[in-house]
Amino acid sequence: MRVDVITLFPEFVDGCARVGVVGRAQERGLISVTSWNPREFATDNYHTVDGRPYGGGPGMLMLIGPLRDTIAAAKAAAEAPAKVIYLSPQGARLTQRKVQELSVLPRLVLLCGRYEGVDERLLDHEVDEELSIGDYVLSGGELAAAVLIDAIGRLQEGALNDAQSAAQDSFSEGLLDCPHYTRPEQHELGTLPAVLISGDHAAIKRWRLKQSLGRTWLRRPDLLARMQLDKSARALLEE
Numbered sequence: 001m002r003v004d005v006i007t008l009f010p011e012f013v014d015g016c017a018r019v020g021v022v023g024r025a026q027e028r029g030l031i032s033v034t035s036w037n038p039r040e041f042a043t044d045n046y047h048t049v050d051g052r053p054y055g056g057g058p059g060m061l062m063l064i065g066p067l068r069d070t071i072a073a074a075k076a077a078a079e080a081p082a083k084v085i086y087l088s089p090q091g092a093r094l095t096q097r098k099v100q101e102l103s104v105l106p107r108l109v110l111l112c113g114r115y116e117g118v119d120e121r122l123l124d125h126e127v128d129e130e131l132s133i134g135d136y137v138l139s140g141g142e143l144a145a146a147v148l149i150d151a152i153g154r155l156q157e158g159a160l161n162d163a164q165s166a167a168q169d170s171f172s173e174g175l176l177d178c179p180h181y182t183r184p185e186q187h188e189l190g191t192l193p194a195v196l197i198s199g200d201h202a203a204i205k206r207w208r209l210k211q212s213l214g215r216t217w218l219r220r221p222d223l224l225a226r227m228q229l230d231k232s233a234r235a236l237l238e239e
């Protein structure tokens with residue numbers, strides 16, 4: 001998959017795409033992240049990329065011209081059709097389901113807003129989808145783009161090692177993850193749940209599902225309410 005990021009601060013995005021799971025996915029050729037700076041597409045001597053809002057009000061908006069030329073250049077850099085996503089607090093909330101949907105596309109162009117936002121006419125004509133990563137305000141879309149790239153990158157076939165299989169993710173089943181334990185078996189901070197050293201794989205699986213359901217029920221009942229539980233999960237909840 002190819003991801004082109006349009007941002008006034010490329011170093012935000014480049015840094016996180018070089019390290020960790022996404023960095024390794026880039027090295028393996030599973031994903032490539034390229035950033036584009038609209039300032040380089042500004043046509044005046046000052047490389048202006050922002051303007052004051054008509055009607056007044058605080059702050060500045062990103063101008064149509066440089067952004068439009070940057071999007072065009074990014075799109076022209078490869079043949080596969082691109083979905084253009086604008087990251088902003090006004091967007092639909094990003095979910096794991098959306099991440100899965102986007103992760104199978106050949107190309108994304110991510111547009112990061114700065115200042116008070118972007119001229120609405122550019123959004124109307126150039127953007128396919130608007131996404132937010134949560135109900136709080138960041139000073140730009142870059143961190144949100146980094147979040148999206150990380151979530152999508154780790155789902156690329158071959159990005160994760162076996163042990164970290166994406167199928168085991170919290171949320172891939174719509175539930176929170178169960179607790180995990182490692183060495184030592186005995187520790188002053190506590191003992192292990194006995195089932196984990198029982199060798200009974202069916203019992204372990206059942207315990208984990210039960211923990212996941214319990215945590216989700218306690219911490220995120222909103223997730224359960226929206227969910228289609230399978231028969232075994234529903235039976236556990238009703239026990």
Ligand code: 6GU
Pocket residue numbers: 086087088089091131132133134135136137138139140141144145
């Ligand atoms: Cl995508 N952008 C900004 N600026 N703030 C946010 C956000 C995005 N998602 C949550 N807050």
